Amino acid sequence: MAFSFSNKQLSELLRNVAAVYQIKNKNQFQIRAYELAADSIEHSTSDIKTLWELGELDSVPGLGESLRGYLDELFSKGKVKHFDEIFEGIDKNVFELLKIAGIGPKTAFKLTDAGVKGIADLEEKIDRGTLLRKEFSEKVLTNIKAGIGEYKRKSDRILLPVAQETALGVIKYLEKHPKVKKADTLGSLRRMVSTVGDIDISVASEAPEEVIKYFCDYSLVDRVVESGDKTATIALKTGLRVDLMVQPPELYGNLLQHFTGSKNHNIKIRSLALKKGYSVSDNGVTEVKSGRVHKFTEEESVYKLLGLQFPSPELREDTGEVEAATEHKLPTLIRPTDLKGDLHTHSSYTDGKNTIQEMVESAQNLDREYIAITDHSYPNLDYSKRIKEIEQINYSQDKIRVIKGLEVNINVDTTLQIPDEILAKHDFNLVSIHTSFRQTEKEMTNRIIRALENKYVNGLSHPTGRLLLEREGIEADWAKIFKFAADYGKIIEINSFPNRSDLPDLLIREAKKYKVKFSIDTDAHHVDHLKLFDYGIALARRGWVEKTEVINTLPYSKLEDIINLSKN
DNA sequence: GCCGTTTTCGGCCCGACTGTTTTCAGTCG
Numbered sequence: 001m002a003f004s005f006s007n008k009q010l011s012e013l014l015r016n017v018a019a020v021y022q023i024k025n026k027n028q029f030q031i032r033a034y035e036l037a038a039d040s041i042e043h044s045t046s047d048i049k050t051l052w053e054l055g056e057l058d059s060v061p062g063l064g065e066s067l068r069g070y071l072d073e074l075f076s077k078g079k080v081k082h083f084d085e086i087f088e089g090i091d092k093n094v095f096e097l098l099k100i101a102g103i104g105p106k107t108a109f110k111l112t113d114a115g116v117k118g119i120a121d122l123e124e125k126i127d128r129g130t131l132l133r134k135e136f137s138e139k140v141l142t143n144i145k146a147g148i149g150e151y152k153r154k155s156d157r158i159l160l161p162v163a164q165e166t167a168l169g170v171i172k173y174l175e176k177h178p179k180v181k182k183a184d185t186l187g188s189l190r191r192m193v194s195t196v197g198d199i200d201i202s203v204a205s206e207a208p209e210e211v212i213k214y215f216c217d218y219s220l221v222d223r224v225v226e227s228g229d230k231t232a233t234i235a236l237k238t239g240l241r242v243d244l245m246v247q248p249p250e251l252y253g254n255l256l257q258h259f260t261g262s263k264n265h266n267i268k269i270r271s272l273a274l275k276k277g278y279s280v281s282d283n284g285v286t287e288v289k290s291g292r293v294h295k296f297t298e299e300e301s302v303y304k305l306l307g308l309q310f311p312s313p314e315l316r317e318d319t320g321e322v323e324a325a326t327e328h329k330l331p332t333l334i335r336p337t338d339l340k341g342d343l344h345t346h347s348s349y350t351d352g353k354n355t356i357q358e359m360v361e362s363a364q365n366l367d368r369e370y371i372a373i374t375d376h377s378y379p380n381l382d383y384s385k386r387i388k389e390i391e392q393i394n395y396s397q398d399k400i401r402v403i404k405g406l407e408v409n410i411n412v413d414t415t416l417q418i419p420d421e422i423l424a425k426h427d428f429n430l431v432s433i434h435t436s437f438r439q440t441e442k443e444m445t446n447r448i449i450r451a452l453e454n455k456y457v458n459g460l461s462h463p464t465g466r467l468l469l470e471r472e473g474i475e476a477d478w479a480k481i482f483k484f485a486a487d488y489g490k491i492i493e494i495n496s497f498p499n500r501s502d503l504p505d506l507l508i509r510e511a512k513k514y515k516v517k518f519s520i521d522t523d524a525h526h527v528d529h530l531k532l533f534d535y536g537i538a539l540a541r542r543g544w545v546e547k548t549e550v551i552n553t554l555p556y557s558k559l560e561d562i563i564n565l566s567k568n
Numbered sequence: 569g570c571c572g573t574t575t576t577c578g579g580c581c582c583g584a585c586t587g588t589t590t591t592c593a594g595t596c597g
Contacts, residue, residue, distance in 0.1 A: 022594095027569080028580090029569070029570085029579085029580055030569050030570090031569090032569085032570090032580075033569035033570050033580095034569075036569090036570080037569085037570085061570095062569095062570070063570090064569060064570045064571075065569090065570090066569055066570085067569070067570085101595090101596085102595070102596090103595085104594060104595050104596085105594090105595095106593085106594060106595090107594075107595085137587075137588085139586090139587070139588095140586095140587075143586090143587095187597080198597090200597080226584085226585055226586065226596095227585085228584060228585050228586090229584085229585090230584075231583095231584055231585075231597095232585095233585090233596090243596095243597075245584095258582085258583090259597080263581095263597070266581070266582080266597090267580090267581050267582090268581090269581085270581040270582065271580075271581065273581090274581075275573095275574080279581085279582080280581080280582080281581085281582050281583060282582085282583080282584095283582095283583080
């Protein structure tokens, strides 16, 4: 008898242990070990329980002998005696209160100790004034109350384009100030993570106090959370937080470097720097012995001083890029200008908003060399009419080639939604899952591989089927699917649509190991969507993808060799 | 509690801001 725990549940459990250790004033490095293990599990592409079953837990970084032992106990007995002892005397409401910004483990503990039963109860007790006492001053409670308000207004994370739009508004406002020399995004936004929790912005200026005051006066501000000499945080009316970091222009490179990488990237860089005798921060790179400070206007110089190849922001996640940069073996990442055409788009024949003609004209205006119109496999569709229309467009002009494509549903019984005779009349057929997302891993893997076995099928689109902030992706044996795709020349799509961003970056890295060929597509359902390539490119770069691994970097003439296009 | 091009012990990234703090703890990124 074994007990099941998802990666998310496991990382939450370890984070809770870390929180209680903080309350109990345990060794800070022990606390960090638990947090690092939680991060590692949360970001793992493999199911931790499956790894445990295979006896491969030691492949997970951050899981040492002790933690592997605890997980072993957890999976076999359903609980861990050591953890139960740790949690003894700790009200479980502590963990709910931690969701409020500004409340950490110690404050959460003090609040539950004072009888608080959760977030709603906390708000009520603050309003009634029953919490006011020495350890919770008026100011502290006002701050917490504002934090609760923001928690209720905002969703956990927002999609990258939404964050970018908000950030652009702030940056445009900042750039109007005469003392602002430069302004950029930082953090997860600059790394182009598909969902973003808050917005970080950098400014180069000789007059930080003036800029910070100006920032706090931004029209969409709900409240100023904090503001000091060189940084400030505001909460917008939407509940979203914006952090500002200011440094003089001669330290702007150091600032960008300090606040772009993930927490673990930064820790690794600074540890590595220490071994070389440097202390790295946004105030410069200091030679520990002499105290000499290196200031840089460009962040490239920081990495150069440390003897590292420059890692593009998208790579700075501590997933091997620091090691690769040490050996100067970072990949040459694909760029937006490398893409020659789009291989996944829809028209008004199915659920697209524009006609084929309109889609083609827009694609041509965007300098695409080709576009595949891949409408859904609706059983009642007039396929001959659609094919004829595409052929006529190709006949009438030679500026852009239109590829007759389809996006075919894979039925739950592994068959395809339409017969082979229809597929055979098209030049590019993608398959995808649009129903029954919750099959077992084994069933789903079989379903996808059966579909890819069809000789008329060229590739798999939006492979995991995830919808960010809405729906988890399917469970499947990706290693098996990637191996099959690589062996039989089937393409795995990187879907640019921001709420899909599918494959996820870590699975792209997995797929690369099997030498899978990708396509980067927009999945456009409207002419405006044809511009979404940048998000697919960003995702591919986060997955370390190079130009040569993506088939639609090829010109039409070379593409024909790969997908056997019929002459039309 | 983890980990190793200073390996099985002794280290473990760096700093800003707030509150009420006269030197620091808590929180955050």
